[in-house]
Amino acid sequence: MRERNRFEREVHHLGLREIGVYPSSEEIEALKERETGNQTPPRLAPGQFGKAWAVSMLYKNDDFGRNLVKLLKASPSFVKMAEKLDQRYASLWEGDRDHHITEVPKLFDKGVITTGRFQGRRVLEVRSSESGSFFRPFGPFSTGSYDVIQIDKPAQWNLGGWVELIAHESAHAFIFAAGQNKLPLNATLKARIDESIDNEILTRKIEAKVFSEAKSSSAGKKLLDQFSSTTGSFDRAVVERDFAEIGWLNTYLETFVLEDQKLEAIRAQKLDDSTVQSLNAQVDAIPLGKRPLATYLIAYPEFFDPQQNKFRKFVSQYAKARFFNRVLDARWREFNNRPAKSRDSEENMLKQHAAAFFPTQINYTKRSTKP
Numbered sequence: 001m002r003e004r005n006r007f008e009r010e011v012h013h014l015g016l017r018e019i020g021v022y023p024s025s026e027e028i029e030a031l032k033e034r035e036t037g038n039q040t041p042p043r044l045a046p047g048q049f050g051k052a053w054a055v056s057m058l059y060k061n062d063d064f065g066r067n068l069v070k071l072l073k074a075s076p077s078f079v080k081m082a083e084k085l086d087q088r089y090a091s092l093w094e095g096d097r098d099h100h101i102t103e104v105p106k107l108f109d110k111g112v113i114t115t116g117r118f119q120g121r122r123v124l125e126v127r128s129s130e131s132g133s134f135f136r137p138f139g140p141f142s143t144g145s146y147d148v149i150q151i152d153k154p155a156q157w158n159l160g161g162w163v164e165l166i167a168h169e170s171a172h173a174f175i176f177a178a179g180q181n182k183l184p185l186n187a188t189l190k191a192r193i194d195e196s197i198d199n200e201i202l203t204r205k206i207e208a209k210v211f212s213e214a215k216s217s218s219a220g221k222k223l224l225d226q227f228s229s230t231t232g233s234f235d236r237a238v239v240e241r242d243f244a245e246i247g248w249l250n251t252y253l254e255t256f257v258l259e260d261q262k263l264e265a266i267r268a269q270k271l272d273d274s275t276v277q278s279l280n281a282q283v284d285a286i287p288l289g290k291r292p293l294a295t296y297l298i299a300y301p302e303f304f305d306p307q308q309n310k311f312r313k314f315v316s317q318y319a320k321a322r323f324f325n326r327v328l329d330a331r332w333r334e335f336n337n338r339p340a341k342s343r344d345s346e347e348n349m350l351k352q353h354a355a356a357f358f359p360t361q362i363n364y365t366k367r368s369t370k371p
C-alpha cells in the first residue's frame with residue numbers, strides 16, 4: 001500500500017467528507033474501482049449494513065456468494081431486518097480495509113457518529129475471525145469504539161450453516177440497535193446476564209425464522225434441500241449451558257461472568273490495549289499440564305510461570321479471568337472426550353465451575369425434568 005494520510009482516508013471511508021477533510025481524487029478513483037469491480041461481493045442489503053458485509057469479503061462474487069445472498073434475500077424477515085439495519089448503521093470501512101482505524105473513534109461518542117451525513121448512526125464492522133462468531137456492541141459493558149460482527153466462517157459446502165450464522169449475528173445487531181436492551185449503567189451483573197440470555201433466545205427465534213423462510217423459497221428448495229435447521233434451543237436452562245461461540249469451550253453463563261470480570265479489571269486498572277495483549281500472551285503461554293486441572297478451580301490458583309520458571313499466583317484480575325477461560329476450556333474438552341457421560345456428571349462440572357468463580361447471585365436455571 002502506498003502511504004496516505006490515514007485520517008483523510010478514514011473520514012472518506014465513513015462518508016464524512018463534509019466535515020471538511022477531502023481525500024485525493026486518485027484515492028476516490030481507487031476506491032470506486034474496488035467498489036464496482038468484479039470482486040465486490042453481492043449486497044445483502046442496498047445500504048450501509050449491506051456494505052459492511054460486502055467490504056468484509058467473507059464471501060465473494062462467485063456462485064457461492066451469489067447463492068448465499070439470494071437465499072437470505074428470499075427471507076422476508078431478513079429483508080425487513082436488513083432494511084432497519086441499513087438505517088441504523090454506517091459501515092466502518094468502504095472498499096478497502098488495509099489501514100488502521102486509530103483515529104476514527106474520535107468521531108464517535110458512545111458508538112454513535114457525532115457529525116456528518118451519518119450522524120446519529122451506530123458504526124458497524126463485519127470481519128472474519130478464527131475464534132468464534134459473535135456480535136459485540138460498543139457500550140458501557142464492552143470495550144471498543146463501535147459495534148462488531150465477527151464471523152468464524154463455516155465450510156463453503158455448508159450453505160445452510162452460513163444462512164443461519166449471518167441471520168443470527170444480524171439478529172443480535174438488530175435487537176441491540178433497536179434499543180431493546182438498553183440497560184441502565186448501574187444494572188447488576190444478574191440483570192445483564194438475564195438480558196443477554198433473553199436476547200440469545202430471541203436471536204435464535206429470528207435465526208430459525210429466516211432459515212425456514214429461505215428454505216421454503218424457490219431458491220431454497222433447490223439450494224437448501226440437503227440442509228436442516230441447526231438452530232439451538234429456546235429453553236433458558238439449555239441456553240445457559242450451551243457453549244458460547246467465542247473460541248473457548250465455555251458455557252454462555254461461564255462466558256458472561258468471565259467477560260464481566262475482565263472488563264471490570266480493564267476499567268479498574270485502566271488497562272490499555274497493549275497491556276491487555278501482553279497479558280493475553282502471558283496467560284496463553286502458561287502450560288496447564290503442570291498441575292491437575294481440578295486444582296485450578298480455586299479463587300487464586302497457582303500456575304507454572306514459564307518465564308520465571310516457578311509456580312506462582314495471579315496478581316492481575318484480568319489475567320486470572322482469562323486463565324479461567326483456558327482452564328474451563330481444557331476441562332470441557334476433557335469431559336467431552338470421556339466415553340461415559342451423564343446428565344449428572346455434566347451438572348457436576350457446571351457446579352464446580354460456578355463454585356470456583358461465579359458471584360453468589362449467579363446460578364444456572366434448573367433444567368426441566370424432561371429428558
Ligand SMILES: [Zn+2]
Pocket residue numbers: 168172200203
Ligand atoms: Zn448469539
